[in-house]
Amino acid sequence: MKLKHLLTLLAAFAITVPAIAEEDTPLGKEMEKISKNLKAVNRDVADASKKADNIKKVAEAKESCAAASKFDPAKTKEISAGEKAKFIEGYKASMVELGKGLDSLKAALEAGKTDDAKAIIEKLNASKKEAHKKYKAD
Numbered sequence: 262m263k264l265k266h267l268l269t270l271l272a273a274f275a276i277t278v279p280a281i282a283e284e285d286t287p288l289g290k291e292m293e294k295i296s297k298n299l300k301a302v303n304r305d306v307a308d309a310s311k312k313a314d315n316i317k318k319v320a321e322a323k324e325s326c327a328a329a330s331k332f333d334p335a336k337t338k339e340i341s342a343g344e345k346a347k348f349i350e351g352y353k354a355s356m357v358e359l360g361k362g363l364d365s366l367k368a369a370l371e372a373g374k375t376d377d378a379k380a381i382i383e384k385l386n387a388s389k390k391e392a393h394k395k396y397k398a399d
């Protein structure tokens with residue numbers, strides 16, 4: 262191969278690879294939905310007129326959580342063969358915890374317990390940070 266062709270190929274590769282890496286994964290898309298719904302609930306949590314909306318949004322977040330659990334994190338491909346199963350198991354277990362947190366958020370909203378709901382959202386955000394450190398690719 263001529264050097265010029267090789268250079269053209271390398272340039273094309275350098276442009277394409279980051280574009281692929283930044284593309285949304287199906288898991289990431291479900292995460293975005295969880296994020297959007299929880300942000301709206303956080304904003305309107307004290308608004309009694311939004312109670313039904315808030316509960317619906319948490320239910321939608323729960324659906325996204327179930328959908329996201331079916332995918333493996335993109336980072337899985339960076340994990341050594343021997344650690345992969347444990348990594349995926351840990352990811353799924355954290356998603357089960359997220360699902361439980363969303364259930365308790367829904368219960369707090371249904372009971373009109375605004376302070377509890379706020380505390381649960383804070384907890385969810387803290388565990389999100391921890392989970393992203395472990396399971397999200399850099």
Ligand code: HEM
Nearest residue numbers: 286288289292293296334335355356359385389392396397
């Ligand atoms: C309140 C809870 C959560 C919210 C709002 C949330 C939100 C997000 C958002 C917006 C993204 C995509 C954008 C970005 O790259 O930053 C994302 C990506 C990701 N999140 Fe979450 N997340 C939450 C909890 C979790 C939990 C509990 C886990 C693991 C068990 C997790 C694992 C991941 C992974 C692996 C990605 C990268 C996508 C991929 O690998 O395909 N997240 N999350």
